[in-house]
Amino acid sequence: MDPRARPDTLLLAAGWWSGSGVARGALAIHRGKMAPAAWTTALRIDLRDHLVFPGLINAHEHLHINAVPPLRSGAPFPNSYAWIDAFQAHFAEPSVIAALARPMALRLRHGALKNLLAGTTCVVHHDPWHTSLDDPDFPVALLRDFEWSYALAGPNYGPPVCASFAATPPDRPWMIHLAEGTDAVARAELAELDRLGCLAANSVLVHGVGLSARDIERVIAGGAAVVWCPGSNRALLGHTLDPRRLCEAGRLLLGSDSRLSGERDLLEELRLALDRYGLTPAQLLDLATRDATRILGLPGRGRLSPGAYADLLIVEDRGGDPVRNLLGLTRSEIRAVVRDGVPRIADPDFAYWFAAFGIDTVPVTLDGRPKLIDRRLADGALLALEPGLAAGATASAPCFAVAGAR
Structure with a gap:
């Protein structure tokens, strides 16, 4: 993209x-970030x-x-460690x-594209860092400057628990899979984490299915948080936690996990959680x-106020409850996904927006619907990995109303 072409x-x-x-009213974007809507010269x-x-x-x-490909048999498992053991034969x-x-x-790029297609513009990747995650055209933003461990038990994978926790500044999150199960092993993990001195206000516990009501109060009292992944929990464990108390206390997040165990994407998680929990x-x-x-220390994300990154999800106004309508959508019904103020994937009638920023596009279909996608995200090997996404002719459509700079 020629930066001189960018408004x-x-x-x-x-x-x-x-x-x-x-x-x-007028929602303003200035140089990739949200801004006060007081501009007289703008696209x-x-x-x-x-x-x-x-x-x-x-x-x-x-x-x-x-x-x-996910493991197709054996569920529900008593805990994630049993699932990991069962998966060993699947590797063959x-x-x-x-x-x-x-x-x-x-x-990695495929996982990021999967998220972007469904309106997710920032992701927490709970695994070792890879240099490709620093590519300037990586499809999504990522949580950075945090530490993690994989789990208290199970495979010898990832940084050691106590050393990783000790290396984490108190103002940055520390992530760990915890209480991912319904048995005594999972139910005992919060107490063990506390005994190790690793339950603190920056502890972010992933899954938490085995947490009791008393455990949840302990998490809240310590200022920690839980990432809820209901689709993954149902698929592997046949059960998930009751999210209401943690949500009420402001100590709950939502994750999709990967397709190895979870739903297709975060939008699907939201849709399936609607009216259910x-x-x-x-x-x-x-x-x-x-x-x-x-909770994650991402002040420039997840909001539309001045100074935030202009990462947007644009949908049709269908009347009624706007959030309910959003959560009921499939990914192909999203009109445009925007990162840093420019569209990355959008319906064909948004072609002018791409052109105004000098972004070359490729016509694709997403779950049977025509779209335009930023050419930098349209490598053939990448498109081939994503079910429902394919290169193809996009029917012409009239441009939406645009006024040039004045």
């Missing part, structure tokens, strides 16, 4: 989710029949294993061998936006 300022005439309701785009939401934040992912399957033989950079649509959306911003 400094963009004004979107739209409704947008303010966190408590829909505001309407203007009429989205008055649309709603704009902040890009979603996925608080738990393993980006590199989304194309690995030719399809698994082939999936793991692909270059790591491609596998006692949380309102607005509470569910907060888990993947405002709550994630606060």
Whole structure:
């Protein structure tokens, strides 16, 4: 992309989710970040029949294993360690061998693209860092400057628990899979973590299915948080935690896990959680936006206020409850996903927006619907990994209303 072609300022005439309701007017983007809507010289785009939401934040992912075929038998398992043991024989399957033989950079990029297609623009990757994650055109933003361990027991994988926790500054998150099960092993893990001195206000515990009501109060009292992955929990364990108390206390996040055990993406997690676990649509959306911003230390994400990154999810305004409508969408119904103020994947009638920023596009279909995608995300090997995404002719469509700089 030629940076000289990029407009400094963009004004979107739209409704947008303010966190408590829909505001309407001019939503301003200046040099890739949200800005006060006081600009007189800008590219203007009429989205008055649309709603704009902040890009979603996925608080738990393993980006590199989304194309690995899942284990199809044995569930429900008593805990994740039993699932790991059962998976060992699965490694000998030719399809698994082939999936793991692909270059790591491609596998990571695929996991990121999977997230982006469903409106997730920032991800927590719970695995070793890889140099490809620093590529300037990596599809999503990532949580950085944090530490992690894999789990208290199980495989000898990842940084040691106590050393990793001790290396984490108190103002940065420390992540660990914990209490991922329904048996006595899982139920005992919070007490063991506390005994090790690793339960603190920056501890972010992933899954937490085995936490008792007393354990949950202990987590809240210590200022820690839990990442809820209901799809993965149901698939592996046949059960998930009751999210209401942690949500009420503001100590809950939402993650998709990978497709190896979880749902297709975070949007699918939100859709399946709607009306199922006692949380309102607005509470569910907060888990993947405002709550994630606060708990993970991501002040530039998950909001549309001035200074935030212009990572946006644009949908049609269908009337009624805007958040309920959003959470009921499939990924192909999203009109556009925007990162740093520019579209990355969008419906064909958003072609002018791409062109205004000098972004070359490739026509694709997403779950049978025509889209345009940033050419930098359209490598053939990458597209081939994602079910439902294929290169193809995109039907022409009239451009939405655009006013040039004036």
